[in-house]
Each structure stands twice: as structure tokens, then as C-alpha cells.
Amino acid sequence: MKIIRRGILAGLTAVALGGVSFATVPAYAEGTVTVSVPQDPASWDPIDTFLVAWAAVATNIYDGLTYRGPDMEIVPGLAESWEELDDGKRIRFKLRQNVKFHNGEEFNAEAVKFTFDRLLGDEGAKGPQRSNYTSIESVEIIDPFTVDFKLNAPDPVLLTKLAGYGAMIVPPKYVQEQGEAFNLNPVGTGAFKFVSYNPKVDIKLEANPDYWGGAPKISELNYRFISEPSTAVAELQAGRIDIVVPPTIPIAMIPVIEGASNLEVVSVPGPTVDALRFNTRDGITTDLKVRQAIIMSVDRATIVEAILAGQASEIVSFQSALSFGHDPELQGLPYDPEGAKKLLAEAGIPQGAPLQIDIRSNDASMNEVAQVIVSYLQAVGLNPTIKPYETSTLISDIIPQGKTGAMFQQKWGGWTFDYDNTAYAMYHTGEQWNPYGNDPELDRLLESQRPLTDRNEREKVLKEIGKYVADQALELPLYNTNAIYGVSKRVKNFVAAPDNRLKLNEITVE
Amino acid sequence: MRRSPLRGRIVATYLFKRILQAIFVVIVITLFVSYAVRLTGDPAVMMFAGGGGSMSEADLERVRAALGTDKPFYLQYFEFLKGLVTFDLGRSFAGGAPVSGLIAAAAPSTLKLAFVSMLVSIVMSIPLGIWAAVSRGKAADQMIRIFSLVGVSFPNFWLATMLVLLFSIALGLLPPSGMGSFESYIMPTLTMGIILTATNVRLVRTAMLETLQSQYVMVARAKGLSESKVLYKHALRNCAIPLITYFGLQFGGMLGGLVVIEKVFSWPGLGTLAFDAVNARDYPVLQAVITVLALLIVAVNLIVDIAYGLVDPRIRLE
Numbered sequence: 157m158k159i160i161r162r163g164i165l166a167g168l169t170a171v172a173l174g175g176v177s178f179a180t181v182p183a184y185a186e187g188t189v190t191v192s193v194p195q196d197p198a199s200w201d202p203i204d205t206f207l208v209a210w211a212a213v214a215t216n217i218y219d220g221l222t223y224r225g226p227d228m229e230i231v232p233g234l235a236e237s238w239e240e241l242d243d244g245k246r247i248r249f250k251l252r253q254n255v256k257f258h259n260g261e262e263f264n265a266e267a268v269k270f271t272f273d274r275l276l277g278d279e280g281a282k283g284p285q286r287s288n289y290t291s292i293e294s295v296e297i298i299d300p301f302t303v304d305f306k307l308n309a310p311d312p313v314l315l316t317k318l319a320g321y322g323a324m325i326v327p328p329k330y331v332q333e334q335g336e337a338f339n340l341n342p343v344g345t346g347a348f349k350f351v352s353y354n355p356k357v358d359i360k361l362e363a364n365p366d367y368w369g370g371a372p373k374i375s376e377l378n379y380r381f382i383s384e385p386s387t388a389v390a391e392l393q394a395g396r397i398d399i400v401v402p403p404t405i406p407i408a409m410i411p412v413i414e415g416a417s418n419l420e421v422v423s424v425p426g427p428t429v430d431a432l433r434f435n436t437r438d439g440i441t442t443d444l445k446v447r448q449a450i451i452m453s454v455d456r457a458t459i460v461e462a463i464l465a466g467q468a469s470e471i472v473s474f475q476s477a478l479s480f481g482h483d484p485e486l487q488g489l490p491y492d493p494e495g496a497k498k499l500l501a502e503a504g505i506p507q508g509a510p511l512q513i514d515i516r517s518n519d520a521s522m523n524e525v526a527q528v529i530v531s532y533l534q535a536v537g538l539n540p541t542i543k544p545y546e547t548s549t550l551i552s553d554i555i556p557q558g559k560t561g562a563m564f565q566q567k568w569g570g571w572t573f574d575y576d577n578t579a580y581a582m583y584h585t586g587e588q589w590n591p592y593g594n595d596p597e598l599d600r601l602l603e604s605q606r607p608l609t610d611r612n613e614r615e616k617v618l619k620e621i622g623k624y625v626a627d628q629a630l631e632l633p634l635y636n637t638n639a640i641y642g643v644s645k646r647v648k649n650f651v652a653a654p655d656n657r658l659k660l661n662e663i664t665v666e
Numbered sequence: 667m668r669r670s671p672l673r674g675r676i677v678a679t680y681l682f683k684r685i686l687q688a689i690f691v692v693i694v695i696t697l698f699v700s701y702a703v704r705l706t707g708d709p710a711v712m713m714f715a716g717g718g719g720s721m722s723e724a725d726l727e728r729v730r731a732a733l734g735t736d737k738p739f740y741l742q743y744f745e746f747l748k749g750l751v752t753f754d755l756g757r758s759f760a761g762g763a764p765v766s767g768l769i770a771a772a773a774p775s776t777l778k779l780a781f782v783s784m785l786v787s788i789v790m791s792i793p794l795g796i797w798a799a800v801s802r803g804k805a806a807d808q809m810i811r812i813f814s815l816v817g818v819s820f821p822n823f824w825l826a827t828m829l830v831l832l833f834s835i836a837l838g839l840l841p842p843s844g845m846g847s848f849e850s851y852i853m854p855t856l857t858m859g860i861i862l863t864a865t866n867v868r869l870v871r872t873a874m875l876e877t878l879q880s881q882y883v884m885v886a887r888a889k890g891l892s893e894s895k896v897l898y899k900h901a902l903r904n905c906a907i908p909l910i911t912y913f914g915l916q917f918g919g920m921l922g923g924l925v926v927i928e929k930v931f932s933w934p935g936l937g938t939l940a941f942d943a944v945n946a947r948d949y950p951v952l953q954a955v956i957t958v959l960a961l962l963i964v965a966v967n968l969i970v971d972i973a974y975g976l977v978d979p980r981i982r983l984e
Contacts, residue, residue: 197761198760198761198762199760199761199762204762205760205761206713206715281732282728283732284713284714284721284729286725286728287714287721287725336757339761339762339763340763354934355763355771356771356772356934357934380844381932382843383932384929386830387830387843387930387931390830390831390842390843391842393834393835393842394834394835394841394842396841396842546706548706548712548946549706551711551712551715552708552709552947553706553707553708553711556708556711581721586722586723588711
């Protein structure tokens, strides 16, 4: 709603400005914008990281062949157009001409090939990004501005993946000259050029006046790394920071920002979803009836309304409503404590049966939500306990090693907004996020949709997967949280990006 | 003082002992930390954990091989020790920056913060402690005691947040975070300084009370010396030994507290470096930070020993 209001306001402002002083608005304006991001990714090389903090900054330095804007549509980036050949096993890209990297190197087919050879070669093998692009067999140069991506198998999510992270196009000569130093001195084709990087402190960018998408409307763009939410908000209040990028601001701090006349909260549905997944290998949660009973005992609508202040929406399968494969028709189990009690009795679960819930200790919202879930479960006669873990321990040891309690928190970013990306990692046998499940039927479904190039058909299978998981009650789906931005009112034309990848070439400042 | 060969030998033995002690401390601490941190997670998984997608065992093995975490622990630890000797601490798991560069950038920030905080605390606690001792049982003493009690009870992050609310948000005088201008030092060092002062003031008061009852203070007063001369020249110097010992010990404890202060004030020091390294399971950086902190504490102990000698000639390397 805020977005819409902003949009209208911006539109009105534009009309007003257009009427009064159309000719005097320069294409390239002065102005510095400072943004806080919650983490220092430590390397600016696209193939090194999966951190949202990296993407929040690097979207302004690099371009991919495709681009996904705040509206989630895939549009041309450095590729002007593309077509699928050989039943989807080859994609031909026509590249944008007269584009230069910030160091003066020309962008062409050579650069595209170099980028992907590097990602899929020895250099990429050291990092996490490569595993996203393994459907690419090779990149072939057809002419200086045409490339073919030869695929092992059709990859319906590839165009999305080309807009993200590891697929950002890098300058061949520069990268070869710099070697490891490229990590700290990034060069791309993006709207802003790299100026300086001070580890754990900040990264500074300046406008690229020759940007192919039009010169940015601000001259300097600085990012500060601030992990502590109250510090980021204090800087925002003090006017030293203009935009706080999520995930920084906790729901509890929203009133503070809303209370300041020079600030506002802009919140959009994001990709992040939370669920409490079940241990289907040991204990009482191996029983389908118990899992269903637990789902039925929790009133998620009340949790979203009361604890998350409406900054989230209920989910039925483990994806946001923006995700490809989301099924609005899918009905979850209703909130029905009486039914739950009956199911537990049928399953022969005694009153006061213990149940451990593992959560991330630094997740303020989940700490509150878990307390509420405990009381819901107590109401149906279970005796749950919460076990908070240090986040890194939970996600890199307890979950992958299968050492969780009966239920464990799973938080998931799902930046591709494609259910395949999430579901495959969560439910396919042998995946690290799936320590307990090995269901051949589910594996078959997951594998069957991957080569489908027909969007409708693939969406059908993805919906089927969502239904299958809900029927099997593999998790207690909770909610999809909003991406919450804190923005100073001196920033105009701000459009919040659901995936935190905020491209800032269109904003202006007073 | 006449310098004798004997004295030279004593100094050499002393330094040798100190160096052995430092090596021992570094090995014990880093061995413990390196081993323990490897029990609670996997840096390869952390790399994927940003929310990437599929993460198979093959992917993880590829990344582990690149990081070197596929090797047995004793080999990894040996590599680290070798790195200490050859001054090549390797590269950070997160981003591949040379660890020595990260340490070189972060250590001065922490040291500045630590020493200025210490200074703030000394400047505040000595006069206040003496004042409390002199006016024992009177209003001033009671006020200082209440201040001390309140100060000890403050959690450091809470005090920091309150200072930010007052000076940055309400008054707009100081920057809420970051390291840079002179102003940026005020709140972090004040936070640390106030909390240290709260305990130090009691210590100064007690030490001073004892000294004030001794005969030489009576003599000094009887001679007709001014009160400030009696207090600051005669009495203070005689209660300096316990104070120095305590300030020295406190330094180690303070480095722990600085992790929180650095985080609240986005201060790019060793605490921030260690905090991020723990989160990312960035072993090379974590091991290096721990080593530097251990060496710092050994160095401070050395300084304390030397300071004893300066304050009290009777205990010069006997």
C-alpha cells in the first residue's frame, strides 16, 4: 500500500516538475546516498558468495545478461533478446552493443564466454555459486555480439539465474590482470563504478555517466556495513543513512521509524519464508497423524496478526506467494485443536509427551513465535521445549547432520522465486537441507519438473509437489515475512525490491 | 644506577621466560579455540547458507577442498602454526583477503578504543576514589558509592544505546556509530570508561583508605604539606601497586567487553572481526584474532611488571 502511495506521489511530483521546470532537471544530478547493509560480504567477486548483502550492493556495479527488477519480471539486461533452440537445450543471446566496462574494456561475446568459463572452471569450483549454473555445458561465440548457451538439459530457471549473483558479467582482461585482487576491486558494466572499499566499514561507488541504461540521478552511492539493528536505525534517525536494507530492521522497531517525521517504513512481501520442519526419522513426529495434529494445533493467522504485526503472511507450502509454483488454491490443514487432540489420541500419544523445537537464537521474531507455538501445543496436551541454537551451529551442523529435535526452524531466502529452487533443496534425497527424508515418489516429482520448458506444465508439477508435501505434513508452514526498508524522506523515487537487490540508478535526493 | 653484567643476565632470563610463556599461552589457547570451533559447524555449508539452493555433498566437498578443511585437524593446525612463524596467516574463508591485512587494519582500531577507554576510566576513577576516601561516610562518599553500584549494574550495550539516544538522536551532537573523527570516540570510550570506573572507583577508595591511616601520611600532614600533595604524591604512590595490578587484569576482561561495544558502534576492530569470523566459521581469521588477543594480554602483563618497578624501586627485578 505504501508502495502504491509512493508511486502516485512520485508520479504527481514528476507531473508537477514536468510542468514547471522540465528543461532544468539535469540528467546527471549531484547527491550522495548512504545505504546500510547488514553484512560485509568481504569479496566483491560474483562467484564467491550467496550473501544478500553482496547482491544489495553489487546489483549496482554489475549487470547480468538478464535483469529482474522490483516487479519480479525478467527483462533484457546485457542481452537485448534471446531465443530457445534445440528444444530448450540451446539458448541464443543477442548482446547489447557499445557497452563498456568501467575500466574501458568492451563488453562482447568474449566477455560472456570468459565469465561462464570462469564460473564453471577451477575458479568457480572454489565457491558456492557454481552449483546454480551446472545446467550450462558451454558457452559458444557465434559472432562478437551473439552467444549460444549449450545446456546439458533444459533449465527453466536459467533466465532467472542469469539475472543473479554468479552470472554477473566480468571484464576478461581486467580479471586476468588482477587475479585475487579482483575480489577487492570490482569492475562491471553497472550504473555505478567502484571507488573504494574499507573492510568492515564501507564501500563507496560513484555514478557511471555512460551507463547503457541511462546515467544515474545521484553522483555518489555509499554503503556502510552495520549489523546491529538499533545502530542502523539510530544512523537513519540521525540522518547519516538514507536507506536501511533488509534484513536489518526487526518488526519491533517499525514504530520507532514511523514515529520520526523525516523517515518512513517501506515494506513489501519478500522471498523469506519460515517453517518448523519435522524430524521424520525419530520420535513421535515419524507418525503422520502426529505431524498433522501439530499443524492443526497452531493458529497461524493469529501469530501473523499479533506477533508479526501484519508484516508477514501465512503460508501453506514453503514458498512466498510471489514464487513460481505457488498454488493459491492449496488448502492447508485448518486450525482445529479438538481435531488435533483426537488425532494424537488415535496415534496413541500420551498426555505431556515431550517435543523439542530447535530455533535460531538471534531471530527475535521466531523467539516470540516459538513461545506462542509452545502454548498452542500445550493446549492439545503436548509438552514442548524450545532449544535455541547459535544460527551458524544450527544451519551448518545440527540440521545437515540430522541432530535436530522433533521440530526445527528452517528459514529460507529462495532468491530465484521459483519453488524448484526451494523444494529440491528441502525434500530431495541426499540434499544437505534434507537430513531425514528419502521418499522416491517425491524425488521423482522433483526430478520430473526440472527438464520441462513448458511453463504451464512445470507449474502444474510444482503445485503437485506443494500438495504432496502438505499431504505428507513434512513441515509446519508458518509465514512469509516482508522485506522491511527504512527510508529517509529525502530519497525520492524509491522502489523497494522484494529480493533486497536494490538498483539505485533512478532515485534522486533533495 | 650502576649496570652490572649480572643485571643484564637477569633481564635476559626474565625476557626469555616471558617469551616462553607467550608461546605456551598462544599454543594452548589457539589449540583449544581451533578445535572447539570445528566441532560446531562447517564453513563450506555457511558459504551456501545465504539461501542459495541445492547443496549436495559433492558441492560441499569441492568447497572444502578449496578451503583446506577436508584435511585432518592436526594438519590444519600445523599449517596455522607454520603460518605464525613465517608471518603468512593465509587467507580468509570469507572473500579470500589476506588475514594479516585484516588484522593489521583492525588491531589499531581496537587498541585505540581500549587505551582511550582505560585512560577515561583512570582519569575518572582516581580523583573520584580519593574524594570518596577522604570524605568517608559523608554525602560525597555516598553519592560515589551509588554511582558505582549503578555503573556496575549497567549492561554495556544498554548504556551504549542510552548514550546514542541522548547524544545522537535527542541532541544531535555525536555520530551514532563508526570510527573516524574525534567525536566518534566519545561515546564508545565513555561507555567502556563509565563501566570500568564503576569498579575502579571502589578499589581506589579502599586502597586509599588503608594508606590514609598509615603513619607516613600522618607525618606528611604533620609536616604541614598541602592536602593535595599528601594525597596525590605520598598516598597515591603507595597504593599504586594494587591499582596497577588490577588495571592490568582488567585490560584482558575489557577486550571481551569491546566485542559488544564494537558491534553496537560498528567499530571496525578485532571484536567485529572475531564476531564475523565466528558467524562465518572463518577459521583462519578467528585463529589469528585469538592469537593477537593472547599476545596483547601477555604484553600487558609485561607492561604491568615493568610499571611495578617504576612505581616502587624495591621490586625492580629482584
